[in-house]
Amino acid sequence: xxxxxxxxxxxxxxxxxxxxxxxxxxxxxxxxxxxxxxxxxxxxxxxxxxxxxxxxxxxxxxxxxxxxxxxxxxxxxxxxxxxxxxxxxxxxxxxxxxxxxxxxxxxxxxxxxxxxxxxxxxxxxxxxxxxxxxxxxxxxxxxxxxxxxxxxxxxxxxxxxxxxxxxxxxxxxxxxxxxxxxxxxxxxxxxxxxxxxxxxxxxxxxxxxxxxxxxxxxxxxxxxxxxxxxxxxxxxxxxxxxxxxxxxxxxxxxxxxxxxxxxxxxxxxxxxxxxxxxxxxxxxxxxxxxxxxxxxxxxxxxxxxxxxxxxxxxxxxxxxxxxxxxxxxxxxxxxxxxxxxxxxxxxxxxxxxxxxxxxxxxxxxxxxxxxxxxxxxxxxxxxxxxxxxxxxxxxxxxxxxxxxxxxxxxxxxxxxxxxxxxxxxxxxxxxxxxxxxxxxxxxxxxxxxxxxxxxxxxxxxxxxxxxxxxxxxxxxxxxxxxxxxxxxxxxxxxxxxxxxxxxxxxxxxxxxxxxxxxxxxxxxxxxxxxxxxxxxxxxxxxxxxxxxxxxxxxxxxxxxxxxxxxxxxxxxxxxxxxxxxxxxxxxxxxxxxxxxxxxxxxxxxxxxxxxxxxxxx
Amino acid sequence: xxxxxxxxxxxxxxxxxxxxxxxxxxxxxxxxxxxxxxxxxxxxxxxxxxxxxxxxxxxxxxxxxxxxxxxxxxxxxxxxxxxxxxxxxxxxxxxxxxxxxxxxxxxxxxxxxxxxxxxxxxxxxxxxxxxxxxxxxxxxxxxxxxxxxxxxxxxxxxxxxxxxxxxxxxxxxxxxxxxxxxxxxxxxxxxxxxxxxxxxxxxxxxxxxxxxxxxxxxxxxxxxxxxxxxxxxxxxxxxxxxxxxxxxxxxxxxxxxxxxxxxxxxxxxxxxxxxxxxxxxxxxxxxxxxxxxxxxxxxx
Numbered sequence: 044x045x046x047x048x049x050x051x052x053x054x055x056x057x058x059x060x061x062x063x064x065x066x067x068x069x070x071x072x073x074x075x076x077x078x079x080x081x082x083x084x085x086x087x088x089x090x091x092x093x094x095x096x097x098x099x100x101x102x103x104x105x106x107x108x109x110x111x112x113x114x115x116x117x118x119x120x121x122x123x124x125x126x127x128x129x130x131x132x133x134x135x136x137x138x139x140x141x142x143x144x145x146x147x148x149x150x151x152x153x154x155x156x157x158x159x160x161x162x163x164x165x166x167x168x169x170x171x172x173x174x175x176x177x178x179x180x181x182x183x184x185x186x187x188x189x190x191x192x193x194x195x196x197x198x199x200x201x202x203x204x205x206x207x208x209x210x211x212x213x214x215x216x217x218x219x220x221x222x223x224x225x226x227x228x229x230x231x232x233x234x235x236x237x238x239x240x241x242x243x244x245x246x247x248x249x250x251x252x253x254x255x256x257x258x259x260x261x262x263x264x265x266x267x268x269x270x271x272x273x274x275x276x277x278x279x280x281x282x283x284x285x286x287x288x289x290x291x292x293x294x295x296x297x298x299x300x301x302x303x304x305x306x307x308x309x310x311x312x313x314x315x316x317x318x319x320x321x322x323x324x325x326x327x328x329x330x331x332x333x334x335x336x337x338x339x340x341x342x343x344x345x346x347x348x349x350x351x352x353x354x355x356x357x358x359x360x361x362x363x364x365x366x367x368x369x370x371x372x373x374x375x376x377x378x379x380x381x382x383x384x385x386x387x388x389x390x391x392x393x394x395x396x397x398x399x400x401x402x403x404x405x406x407x408x409x410x411x412x413x414x415x416x417x418x419x420x421x422x423x424x425x426x427x428x429x430x431x432x433x434x435x436x437x438x439x440x441x442x443x444x445x446x447x448x449x450x451x452x453x454x455x456x457x458x459x460x461x462x463x464x465x466x467x468x469x470x471x472x473x474x475x476x477x478x479x480x481x482x483x484x485x486x487x488x489x490x491x492x493x494x495x496x497x498x499x500x501x502x503x504x505x506x507x508x509x510x511x512x513x514x515x516x517x518x519x520x521x522x523x524x525x526x527x528x529x530x531x532x533x534x535x536x537x538x539x540x541x542x543x544x545x546x547x548x549x550x551x552x553x554x555x556x557x558x559x560x561x562x563x564x565x566x567x568x569x570x571x572x573x574x575x576x577x578x579x580x581x582x583x584x585x586x587x588x589x590x591x592x593x594x595x596x597x598x599x600x601x602x603x604x605x606x607x608x609x610x611x612x613x614x615x616x617x618x619x620x621x622x623x624x625x626x627x628x629x630x631x632x633x634x635x636x637x638x639x640x641x642x643x644x645x646x647x648x649x650x651x652x653x654x655x656x657x658x659x660x
Numbered sequence: 661x662x663x664x665x666x667x668x669x670x671x672x673x674x675x676x677x678x679x680x681x682x683x684x685x686x687x688x689x690x691x692x693x694x695x696x697x698x699x700x701x702x703x704x705x706x707x708x709x710x711x712x713x714x715x716x717x718x719x720x721x722x723x724x725x726x727x728x729x730x731x732x733x734x735x736x737x738x739x740x741x742x743x744x745x746x747x748x749x750x751x752x753x754x755x756x757x758x759x760x761x762x763x764x765x766x767x768x769x770x771x772x773x774x775x776x777x778x779x780x781x782x783x784x785x786x787x788x789x790x791x792x793x794x795x796x797x798x799x800x801x802x803x804x805x806x807x808x809x810x811x812x813x814x815x816x817x818x819x820x821x822x823x824x825x826x827x828x829x830x831x832x833x834x835x836x837x838x839x840x841x842x843x844x845x846x847x848x849x850x851x852x853x854x855x856x857x858x859x860x861x862x863x864x865x866x867x868x869x870x871x872x873x874x875x876x877x878x879x880x881x882x883x884x885x886x887x888x889x890x891x892x893x894x895x896x897x898x899x900x901x902x903x904x905x906x907x908x909x910x911x912x913x914x915x916x917x918x919x920x921x922x923x924x925x926x927x928x929x930x931x932x933x934x935x936x937x938x939x940x941x942x943x944x945x946x947x948x949x950x951x952x953x954x955x956x957x958x959x960x
């Protein structure tokens with residue numbers, strides 16, 4: 044029974060539920076009830092919009108009323124001054140709010156999230172005050188006599204008419220939101236909420252995704268505003284105060300952030316409670332404030348929490364034999380590389396073949412205050428080799444990785460990858476150029492299953508557009524299935540297919556490192572940077588890791604390794620660079636490095652924890 | 661020119677109130693990275709406590725010095741107790757949870773203070789005793805300066821000096837500065853982190869309450885909604901000066917006061933908040949670390 048319910052598509056469930064609600068309210072026939080129901084629908088629409096911003100993308104927007112206001116004023120002015128019909132004003136209302144969201148969001152979404160709360164609050168107040176001071180829009184009196192909407196000759200004038208329109212808009216909003224949540228965008232948002240830095244570093248364009256959430260949320264607010272304007276028939280700046288922004292926030296916090304049925308429930312409470320408790324009407328906000336704080340403390344997941352069902356990995360996929368998988372990965376990867384090289388050549392860049400220089404680090408210097416973490420380092424990594432960077436702690440190895448991957452911008456020097464400079468690019472662009480990485484301290488997305496983590500790594504390779512995700516088109520479904528299939532192959536590549544459905548945090552340290560490797564490989568990189576992949580592994584696991592690294596090289600992927608385990612480094616590397624105090628002191632084959640006096644001095648010249656490791660090697 | 665200087669005097673007076681509230685934001689943010697939305701509302705509560713003492717309890721009829729001491733000290737203690745209550749009850753359980761949860765809670769506390777105050781003191785505007793301090797003043801050239809303005813500015817300066825002396829000169833102040841850099845390291849050095857956080861909340865509330873009473877004396881009229889805009893302007897001041905930066909918050913407060921006075925004087929009072937928020941957004945976009953630099957360690 045439960046299964047059958049799960050298999051009915053979400054959209055059909057939404058339509059059935061909303062139709063039942065609509066029929067109940069309308070056949071009840073009570074005008075008061077219908078009017079309250081329209082208000083609930085309006086708040087629910089606002090809540091659904093804000094839910095994308097707060098619930099999905101995790102951005103606190105305290106000026107949401109501004110979008111509601113811009114939508115309402117746009118639609119109202121077009122109807123009263125230009126005599127457009129209601130439905131014709133909708134695209135412009137949505138367009139204007141979306142533009143306002145983009146203009147405000149683009150510069151401010153880079154900020155810390157708490158600053159964003161204040162900026163949006165300020166934006167909300169500014170918008171209201173501007174409308175209040177704007178004579179053309181009626182100043183404090185607002186706009187009166189907004190006509191009823193006309194739907195192909197039928198004038199919508201009763202509360203029941205508005206309720207039907209409201210429910211239709213609500214249904215569309217819910218279906219779109221559900222599809223977004225279950226698409227690559229939803230996965231990207233969860234990843235950003237978990238660890239924005241890691242998400243960006245594995246190829247998720249975090250700023251673009253946050254902006255998308257903010258703008259889409261704003262557009263829904265604008266649509267709700269237009270609906271509100273025509274329904275009330277008169278708007279003034281006092282309909283769009285900070286209080287409204289807070290009430291909409293309460294709608295989603297009460298219902299459960301991220302939960303669609305929660306939004307409906309929250310809207311019902313926020314609109315319905317004051318109607319039921321008439322005698323406490325003056326203390327309405329006090330009650331809501333207590334509810335808000337109480338919910339955060341006692342039931343932060345909300346009244347109707349978002350259900351994240353235990354993900355069933357690879358549900359509906361065909362089984363594949365292990366040998367088959369290895370072969371497919373190789374084939375798929377080589378196809379990707381060939382395609383990439385073709386594009387590369389077509390764009391006028393020189394394409395490299397095995398043995399050519401793939402990564403050229405030239406005179407890179409990075410400075411923190413007076414400390415030169417990386418000082419004039421130059422080396423070249425050739426396509427197809429395993430290249431290790433070793434050196435005492437604080438030698439500047441991770442800083443160098445951060446410079447290559449776009450996390451930091453070096454103060455001086457050039458970094459050329461595959462014929463093009465990568466200095467100054469944002470991390471997700473560097474990923475799309477073909478550089479993958481893992482982190483010294485593991486940075487998996489904790490609230491996601493293992494296979495979902497790997498799917499996030501596939502983000503740069505999605506070929507579908509946002510509208511396809513919103514509509515859940517067949518193309519998008521195919522793309523998702525392909526992503527799922529590939530994440531499975533990569534997990535089997537590192538030997539973790541059986542753990543795919545676990546949460547990332549449930550895995551052992553060594554297994555988590557392997558998931559990170561699979562996540563980095565999923566984007567089909569040309570070059571991978573592994574930052575201490577063997578840390579915390581036991582000897583057996585290290586041996587397996589060595590096997591994986593060699594397998595990666597056999598795929599044609601160049602590997603750069605930071606590692607302290609000398610036996611692993613010496614056995615697996617083609618060449619080794621030694622960094623000490625930010626300076627490159629040696630660069631040679633493993634055997635030569637072991638004999639190098641400068642290297643021996645760097646390790647033995649002081650008491651260092653790698654002392655034993657060198658001797659062992 | 662005379663008009664400009666007159667606006668400057670007004671701006672500096674109001675700015676010193678903003679500076680006090682801004683200091684509260686900055687101290688608390690510096691230590692636990694929380695925008696305590698309730699900061700402005702604590703100021704409002706302080707103003708009402710002062711009003712209750714002076715008007716309802718009739719302390720305004722006492723000798724002026726005694727009345728003033730009572731009207732400042734008791735509200736400062738009262739709001740400090742409230743702020744500690746908020747910290748222990750609402751923020752403490754959430755400190756290890758997400759930023760979003762604690763921000764929403766802070767917002768809820770702000771709403772709670774506002775609406776509880778409305779319940780207690782009513783929605784109407786209340787008036788401070790209008791002639792508590794002598795209304796007269798004197799002219800420096802064309803500029804009229806009242807004794808109230810001078811007294812209030814001096815009082816704010818004294819409070820700010822006291823705060824700086826506390827943060828720079830005492831062991832607790834050193835612990836606060838250590839905490840602002842690194843919680844874990846401070847804890848390992850044997851600092852009682854919870855106690856320091858409590859001290860920060862006490863200081864923030866006391867400064868807010870003092871500014872509230874000053875606003876009451878200066879503007880005479882107070883209302884339960886006054887904390888919202890006050891808090892926003894003060895937060896803007898704190899960001900303008902670089903959050904976590906104590907001298908920065910003072911300078912930011914004065915700048916916002918001046919900006920407001922000039923906007924109201926030269927443009928129109930209806931635009932002042934648009935200008936203030938415009939400044940906030942611009943600063944955050946152009947130089948998010950504020951004019952004088954942040955003193956908050958960024959943790960990855």
